[in-house]
Every structure is written in structure tokens, then in C-alpha cells.
Amino acid sequence: MSRLTVFTTRCALLGAMALSIVPFQSSRAAGVLTVAMTAGDLPVDTGNPDQGFEGFRFVGWNLYDALINWDLSSKDKPSDIKPGLASEWHIDPANSKRWIFTLRQGVKWHDGCDFTADDVMWNFARISDQKAPQFLTQQFALSRAYLTNYDGIEKIDDHTVAIKTKFVESLFPYDMAYVLMVSRCRAEALKLDWDAYAKAPSGTGPYRFASMTPHERMEFTPNKEYWDKARVPKQDRLIILPMPEAATRTAALLSGQVNFIEAPAPDAVPVLKKGGMQIVTNTYPHNWPYILNFTRGPFTNLKVRQAANYAINRDDVVDLVGGFAIPEYAEVPPTLPYYGHPVVYKFDKDKARALLKEAGCLPCKVTLAISTSGSGQMQSLPMNELVKQQLEDAGFVVNLDVMDWNALLDVSRSGVPKYPNVDGMNASRGLLDPVSAIIKPVASAYWSPAGSNWGHFKTPEADALVTQIFEEFDATKRMALLTKLHEYESEQALMIFVVHDLNPRALSPKVKGFIQSQNWFQDLTPISVDP
Amino acid sequence: MFGYIIRRILFALPIAIGVSIVCFSLVYLAPGDPLQTVLPPDATAETIAIVKHEYGFDRPVPVQYAIWLWHVVQGDFGRSIASRRPVTLEVFGSLANTAMLALFAVPVAFATGFAMGAIAGCYPGRILDRIVTGAAVIGVSLPNYWLGLVLVIVFAVEYMVLPASGMGKSGSAAFSLWRWSDAQFLVLPVVTLTMIPIGIIARTTRAAVAEVRSQEFVTTLRAMGLGEGAVIRHVLKNASPQVLAVMGLQFGYLMGGSILVETVFTWPGSGFLLNKAIINRDIPVLQGTILALSLVFVATNLVVDLLQATLDPRIRRA
Numbered sequence: 001m002s003r004l005t006v007f008t009t010r011c012a013l014l015g016a017m018a019l020s021i022v023p024f025q026s027s028r029a030a031g032v033l034t035v036a037m038t039a040g041d042l043p044v045d046t047g048n049p050d051q052g053f054e055g056f057r058f059v060g061w062n063l064y065d066a067l068i069n070w071d072l073s074s075k076d077k078p079s080d081i082k083p084g085l086a087s088e089w090h091i092d093p094a095n096s097k098r099w100i101f102t103l104r105q106g107v108k109w110h111d112g113c114d115f116t117a118d119d120v121m122w123n124f125a126r127i128s129d130q131k132a133p134q135f136l137t138q139q140f141a142l143s144r145a146y147l148t149n150y151d152g153i154e155k156i157d158d159h160t161v162a163i164k165t166k167f168v169e170s171l172f173p174y175d176m177a178y179v180l181m182v183s184r185c186r187a188e189a190l191k192l193d194w195d196a197y198a199k200a201p202s203g204t205g206p207y208r209f210a211s212m213t214p215h216e217r218m219e220f221t222p223n224k225e226y227w228d229k230a231r232v233p234k235q236d237r238l239i240i241l242p243m244p245e246a247a248t249r250t251a252a253l254l255s256g257q258v259n260f261i262e263a264p265a266p267d268a269v270p271v272l273k274k275g276g277m278q279i280v281t282n283t284y285p286h287n288w289p290y291i292l293n294f295t296r297g298p299f300t301n302l303k304v305r306q307a308a309n310y311a312i313n314r315d316d317v318v319d320l321v322g323g324f325a326i327p328e329y330a331e332v333p334p335t336l337p338y339y340g341h342p343v344v345y346k347f348d349k350d351k352a353r354a355l356l357k358e359a360g361c362l363p364c365k366v367t368l369a370i371s372t373s374g375s376g377q378m379q380s381l382p383m384n385e386l387v388k389q390q391l392e393d394a395g396f397v398v399n400l401d402v403m404d405w406n407a408l409l410d411v412s413r414s415g416v417p418k419y420p421n422v423d424g425m426n427a428s429r430g431l432l433d434p435v436s437a438i439i440k441p442v443a444s445a446y447w448s449p450a451g452s453n454w455g456h457f458k459t460p461e462a463d464a465l466v467t468q469i470f471e472e473f474d475a476t477k478r479m480a481l482l483t484k485l486h487e488y489e490s491e492q493a494l495m496i497f498v499v500h501d502l503n504p505r506a507l508s509p510k511v512k513g514f515i516q517s518q519n520w521f522q523d524l525t526p527i528s529v530d531p
Numbered sequence: 532m533f534g535y536i537i538r539r540i541l542f543a544l545p546i547a548i549g550v551s552i553v554c555f556s557l558v559y560l561a562p563g564d565p566l567q568t569v570l571p572p573d574a575t576a577e578t579i580a581i582v583k584h585e586y587g588f589d590r591p592v593p594v595q596y597a598i599w600l601w602h603v604v605q606g607d608f609g610r611s612i613a614s615r616r617p618v619t620l621e622v623f624g625s626l627a628n629t630a631m632l633a634l635f636a637v638p639v640a641f642a643t644g645f646a647m648g649a650i651a652g653c654y655p656g657r658i659l660d661r662i663v664t665g666a667a668v669i670g671v672s673l674p675n676y677w678l679g680l681v682l683v684i685v686f687a688v689e690y691m692v693l694p695a696s697g698m699g700k701s702g703s704a705a706f707s708l709w710r711w712s713d714a715q716f717l718v719l720p721v722v723t724l725t726m727i728p729i730g731i732i733a734r735t736t737r738a739a740v741a742e743v744r745s746q747e748f749v750t751t752l753r754a755m756g757l758g759e760g761a762v763i764r765h766v767l768k769n770a771s772p773q774v775l776a777v778m779g780l781q782f783g784y785l786m787g788g789s790i791l792v793e794t795v796f797t798w799p800g801s802g803f804l805l806n807k808a809i810i811n812r813d814i815p816v817l818q819g820t821i822l823a824l825s826l827v828f829v830a831t832n833l834v835v836d837l838l839q840a841t842l843d844p845r846i847r848r849a
Contacts, residue, residue, distance in 0.1 A: 040806070040807050040810060040811075041613060041614065041807055041811075042614075044613075044614070044615070050569060050613065130581075137581075137582060137585040137586070138569055138615060140578075140581070140582070140585075141566070141569045141570050141574065141578065141582045142569060142570075144574060144575070144578040145574055145575070145578070148575065194615070195615065195616070198615070213701070213702030213703060213704040213705075214614065214616060214620075214621075214624070215614070215799050215803075215804070215807075216697070216698065216702040216703060216704075216799050217697075217701075217702045241697065241797070242797075243696065243797050244794065245794055245795055245797070247680055247683075247795070248683075248695065248696050248794075248795055248796070248797055251680070251683045251684065251687055251688050251695040251696070252695045252696050252697075254687075254688040254695075255683075255687040255688050255691055255694065255695045256691065257687075257694055257695050257696065257697070275688075403562055403563075404563065404810070405810070406562075406563035406564070406567050406810060406811065406812050407561075407562035407563040409563070409564070409567040410562060410563055410564050410567065413567075413570070413574060413579070449575070449576040449579070450575050450576050450577070451575060
């Protein structure tokens with residue numbers, strides 16, 4: 001045997017020994033929950049996060065609280081808002097545009113300072129007053145959508161504040177469930193250097209910031225002094241990793257590198273199940289519709305909108321995504337309390353064709369803007385191809401205008417004034433609160449680009465109902481009005497309704513105690529991880 | 532030689548400026564908006580206008596470019612729109628991570644590709660040539676993101692001997708080449724990354740060697756009685772300027788990072804950063820990364836030119 005052969009053989013043996021001696025087991029330490037997110041980057045941690053609701057889910061709600069939080073404790077009922085840093089709130093009996101918030105006492109920031117009314121005042125100035133020294137443009141941008149009706153704040157005493165609104169809105173407290181409070185104490189100690197703050201953020205939330213490697217990982221430890229004792233985290237440590245590629249997330253879970261992944265690809269689910277992983281799903285307030293143009297084109301005609309809804313075979317779409325969706329017959333899922341009894345647009349191709357004929361639009365040419373991927377867009381391309389085929393079977397001629405997510409966001413925000421030739425746009429929607437879910441898409445006050453009524457829908461009935469809802473402070477009566485509005489939008493075939501996502505997640509069998517609430521946000525605190 | 536170097540450096544400057552202008556223009560020609568990432572879905576027109584003003588995006592594009600260039604000349608690449616971190620930190624951090632991959636990928640790819648090409652070129656038409664050429668074609672043709680996933684399935688999922696993604700157990704900040712628990716994260720991305728350069732270099736070397744072997748001076752060398760080993764040495768030396776040019780391009784490719792490979796392995800390098808910057812239209816990061824990568828390419832070409840001139844003085848005179 002030559003010297004070279006002997007050397008090569010030795011190297012190979014040493015390599016094999018090294019590989020067998022040091023198997024990879026990074027997330028197998030006891031009690032460490034390691035999450036692979038779909039986001040391409042770590043969300044910002046200086047208050048309201050970016051990266052959509054995933055940013056809220058894994059950073060925002062873990063580090064911080066809002067005056068009003070979300071109740072994420074049940075998987076069986078839709079989640080609603082609950083007291084957060086405010087233990088109680090009510091409308092001022094003398095002024096329907098003034099809300100009184102009683103602040104929770106005894107709450108401490110992660111840095112040890114006490115939470116007071118001054119902190120709340122300071123936080124609102126940070127995101128709304130351009131002259132305030134703590135004003136931060138990025139946070140202004142990320143919070144502003146929830147401050148549309150905000151008209152100022154006043155301190156009543158150390159534990160009470162009043163927030164004024166521009167117009168009467170009985171649903172205003174929902175907006176306050178998206179505005180996260182950061183520590184004035186920490187920010188001022190760091191001389192309002194927000195880059196320094198990002199490396200040492202301080203909130204009142206159930207997790208404390210531990211460390212961060214930019215773009216790669218963020219680590220948290222439990223806040224053992226959290227004011228809500230039922231939500232003190234049960235893990236030793238929480239690690240979040242941005243992992244935008246679905247196949248990479250799947251491999252990372254199967255190899256033990258992480259133990260919790262968001263949104264596995266449906267075709268990977270059999271492999272994950274075979275590998276012993278838990279697949280969890282639940283309905284949540286999400287829809288995957290086509291939002292329509294009401295200023296010009298075929299969809300200004302109710303019959304065309306109804307035809308498009310009858311043309312969709314939703315069961316086929318559900319099959320395409322591996323069963324991880326439910327058919328969508330109206331804007332919100334049937335689990336929400338204001339679902340009511342909307343029109344059920346059961347698949348009927350002949351009826352769709354007949355309606356198009358009645359409308360004088362056969363064949364009916366439409367242009368639909370779609371994205372290749374994006375937050376909440378599910379399996380965007382195959383789903384859109386299937387819908388196109390179904391619409392064309394019923395007499396439509398569909399031109400799919402394909403763009404990337406960033407470009408579709410521009411279409412979405414600019415609305416029909418900038419994109420008049422787009423007849424419809426496929427954009428998934430977060431329906432967490434009634435205002436976002438069913439009021440903004442129909443109220444003329446929210447016409448794009450000033451709001452999210454993308455296609456400029458406007459009818460006197462819808463505007464009147466919205467006014468009644470905003471002025472009704474009795475919760476039972478308001479729920480009846482919301483139900484009426486939801487049913488009305490269904491009659492109007494406001495969108496082409498397709499499916500509601502079921503939000504699959506895959507968990508290692510060692511992960512215990514996760515309750516998937518019916519919400520975009522999730523509570524990670526009850527999770528424990530077996531060694 | 533000194534004058535030649537100065538001339539080449541001066542040629543590089545307009546190339547770098549040209550690249551930055553093209554990149555800046557392309558970003559604005561593409562649909563989308565750099566502020567979409569910091570704005571929520573329900574952002575109003577008023578909010579967008581205020582934020583645009585704060586970030587300076589309400590100014591004319593040429594003015595924005597001029598301001599950016601002026602700051603760059605002073606060493607200030609600006610801040611990322613998405614992360615608010617200085618672009619210099621973002622770009623150099625990611626380039627360092629990509630360089631870590633290149634540090635291993637370059638010698639492996641160059642040595643293997645050159646050896647394969649030289650063997651195939653020396654024995655054209657023989658079984659060895661066919662095997663090597665076939666392997667090179669496979670190397671070039673395999674989509675590297677697919678190969679990456681296959682390697683992950685085999686080594687990370689099935690046998691669990693190597694990690695699937697990332698850069699060490701605690702991320703790049705604590706990465707150490709001297710700890711196997713970290714270094715093992717390099718194996719799969721490096722193997723994936725080397726496949727295409729190996730194929731390209733092997734094919735180029737084979738063609739160059741075969742071409743030089745057919746030249747008259749080789750016949751003369753043999754007629755003078757030189758042994759086959761000495762002839763091959765002369766052939767390889769004469770083929771090397773052509774191979775060097777291709778190696779230079781491949782070095783630039785490896786230093787630039789592969790968007791696909793780095794995304795599949797979630798490797799926080801320049802390709803991964805570029806991908807995020809494109810998706811987010813994060814113009815300062817996009818500009819900074821492309822400028823840095825173009826400078827890497829320009830510097831690589833300069834070094835290759837100098838090496839070529841050293842190997843073949845006729846190039847210097849031309």
C-alpha cells in the first residue's frame with residue numbers, strides 16, 4: 001500500500017469518527033424552544049415590529065404589552081381583546097370621543113422601573129408627535145395605521161389616562177391592542193439612542209431580551225416577575241430564527257436543529273408526520289380573496305361578482321393546499337360571532353355562466369393582480385392558476401398580472417386611483433378585529449389611498465351601518481349590527497371569496513402544551529420542551 | 532508594471548460608478564416601494580408622505596443618487612431602511628461570512644476543476660476524458676439549490692451527521708473555525724457551492740489544454756526529445772492564462788455569494804443579504820452590497836490581469 005493510500009485512508013477514518021462522535025444536536029438542550037419563522041429577517045424590537053403579524057407574534061407580544069392585549073388562551077373559541085397594561089377602560093359618559101383607561105398597578109419594566117401614566121404619555125408622543133425628542137419615524141410608520149382615530153392623550157392621575165378620538169368609534173379599543181409600550185426608563189438611560197436600545201430592549205412582556213445576532217437569531221429568557229402569573233413562560237429559553245425557505249424549515253425540524261416551525265409546505269406534511277412531528281392547525285381570522293375594483297370594469301356589476309363567486313370550486317382549492325384551508329363563502333370564518341347567515345356561493349358553473357350572460361359580459365375579460373409569494377398568500381401561484389382555470393371554465397377570460405410581494409403591496413396601498421386597470425387583486429387579509437375585517441373594506445371614509453377600501457366600494461346602506469356600529473356602545477346591539485353588515489357584504493359579493501387558511505405549524509414531539517388560538521398571534525408561554 | 536497597475540485601477544473607477552448608476556436606476560424602474568417594509572398594510576397616504584419625507588424618498592431620483600454618492604465618498608453608506616443598522620456593518624459582516632465559505636470553496640473548486648480539466652485535456656477522446664467531461668457537465672448542470680436540498684435530506688435529515696442550516700449554534704457572532712461544532716456548518720454549503728465552479732473550470736481547462744496540445748511548438752518540444760511530463764508542464768503553463776481568467780470570474784462568483792445556496796442554508800452572507808434587500812427594496816443595503824461586490828469583481832479582475840501579465844509578458848505589452 002502506498003504512503004498516499006495509507007494517508008487518505010487515515011483521513012477518511014478520522015473524518016468518519018469525527019462525524020459519528022459529534023452528532024448535531026443544537027436545540028436538544030432541555031427546555032429550549034427554537035422557532036423557525038417564515039420571515040426573511042428578525043423583526044425590529046424597538047416597539048411595534050415589522051415583518052407583519054409574525055413580528056408581533058414572536059417579538060412584539062413576547063417583549064412588550066399594549067394597554068389592551070389579546071386573549072390567546074383558547075383554541076376552541078375566537079380570541080378577543082382583554083386587559084393588558086390597562087386593567088379597565090370605558091367611554092367617558094360625558095364625551096363619546098374620550099376613553100378612560102385605568103392602568104395596572106405594580107407592573108415593572110424589565111429594567112426594574114415602575115410602569116406609570118407618564119410612560120404611556122411618553123409612548124404616545126414617541127409615535128405621534130414629530131416634535132417630541134423620543135419621536136422615531138420607523139415606529140411612527142409601524143404604528144400609524146392604528147392611530148387613524150387617535151386625537152391626543154391626557155394624564156388624569158398616575159394610574160389613569162384619557163385618550164381622545166377624532167370621531168365617535170365604539171370599536172376604538174381594538175386599535176389600542178396593536179400599540180406596544182416600550183420602556184421610557186431604558187430609552188432615556190440610553191439617551192434615546194434607538195440603535196443602542198435595539199440591543200437592549202426593555203418591555204413589560206412575558207419574555208426578557210437575552211441576545212441577538214442581527215439577521216440570524218434572537219434569544220429570550222422568561223420574565224419570572226411577569227405581572228400575569230398565568231403567563232410566566234415554562235421554557236428555559238426561547239430562540240427565534242428567520243428561515244424564509246419552507247424546505248429549509250422542514251429540514252431544520254427533522255434534523256433537530258429547531259423544534260417549532262411556521263407554515264410547513266403542505267407537500268412536506270406527510271414526511272413530517274412520518275418523522276413523528278406534530279402538525280397543528282386551527283381556524284383563524286384570515287381570508288384569501290380577490291378584492292375588487294368598484295370604479296370601472298366588469299366587477300362594478302353585481303351579477304358579475306356573483307358569477308365569479310359561483311364559479312369557484314372551493315373544495316378543489318382546499319385539496320390543492322393539502323386540506324389546510326376551509327372554503328370561504330363570506331369574508332370572515334364561520335367561527336366569528338358576527339358571521340350570521342351570509343349567502344353561500346356553492347360551486348355552480350352553469351349558474352355563473354348564466355349570470356355573466358344576464359350581465360352582458362360573456363366572455364368576461366378581467367385582469368387580476370397576484371403575487372408570487374408573500375405574507376399570508378399561501379401557495380400563491382398554484383392557487384391562482386387553479387382559480388383562473390375555474391373562472392375561465394365559467395366564461396371569464398383572466399389575465400393574471402404577476403408581481404413580487406413588494407410590488408403587490410404597492411398596488412394594495414395605492415388602490416384603484418393609481419391602478420385603475422386592475423379589476424381585482426389577490427391579497428390575503430388579517431381579520432383580527434371587526435374594523436379591519438368588515439368595516440374598512442366598505443366604508444367610504446377608508447377609500448384608498450387614505451385607507452384600505454381598495455376598490456372604492458360605496459353604498460348608502462354600508463355607510464349608514466358603519467355609522468350605527470361606531471355609535472353603538474352596547475356590545476350586544478353592536479354585535480347584531482356587525483352581523484347585519486357582514487351579511488350585507490356577502491349579498492353584495494364584495495370580494496371573490498376563496499378560502500380561509502388553517503395556519504399549519506409543525507412541532508417536535510418534545511414540544512408540549514402549545515395551544516393554537518384562533519388568532520394571528522400566539523402565546524408561546526405555556527410551551528415546555530422535554531429534554 | 533507600476534504604470535500598468537495604476538492604469539488598471541483608474542479603469543476600475545468608472546466601472547464602479549457605472550455599476551452603481553445602473554443599480555440605482557434599476558431599483559427605481561422596478562415596481563414596488565422601499566418603504567413598504569416599514570409601513571403597515573393599512574398605512575394612509577398621509578402616513579406614507581410623512582415617512583417618505585423623513586427618509587428623503589420624496590426628492591428627485593438623481594438628487595437622491597448624488598446625495599448617496601457624496602456620502603459614500605466620505606465612507607458613509609447610510610442606514611438600512613429595514614433594520615436601521617449602518618449599511619457598512621451589514622455589508623462587511625455579510626461579506627465576511629461569505630468569505631468564510633469562499634475560503635474553503637475556492638481551493639477545493641480550483642484544484643479539483645483544474646486537475647480534472649488537465650487530465651481530460653491530456654487524454655482527449657479516451658475513457659478518462661469522457662468520465663471527467665461527463666462529471667464536469669453534471670457539475671455545471673445540477674441546480675445548486677436542488678443539490679443543497681438533497682445534501683440536507685441525506686446528511687442532516689436521514690443520517691443527522693451535519694446541520695441543515697445556519698452558521699453555528701450561536702450564529703455568526705460566535706462562529707469559530709476551530710470548533711467542529713461550528714465548522715461542520717460549513718460542509719454542506721461549501722460542497723454545494725463548489726459544484727458549478729468545478730464543472731466550469733474543468734471544462735475550460737480541458738479546452739485550453741487540448742488547444743495548446745495541438746499547437747506546433749508542442750510537436751517541436753516532442754521532436755526535441757522532451758519527456759511527456761516536461762511537455763505537459765509546458766502545455767499547462769501556456770494554458771494557464773485562459774484558465775486564470777475563468778478562475779477570476781469564479782472567484783468573484785464565490786465571493787459574491789450565491790443567493791440560492793445561502794438562502795437554502797440560511798447562511799448570513801452577501802447573497803442572503805442581497806436577496807432580502809431586493810425583496811424589501813432596501814435601497815441603501817442594495818446599493819452598498821452591489822457596490823462592494825462590484826469592487827470585489829473589479830479587484831479580482833485586476834489581480835487576474837496582473838497574474839496573466841506575469842505569466843505571459845505579451846499581455847502587458849498589448
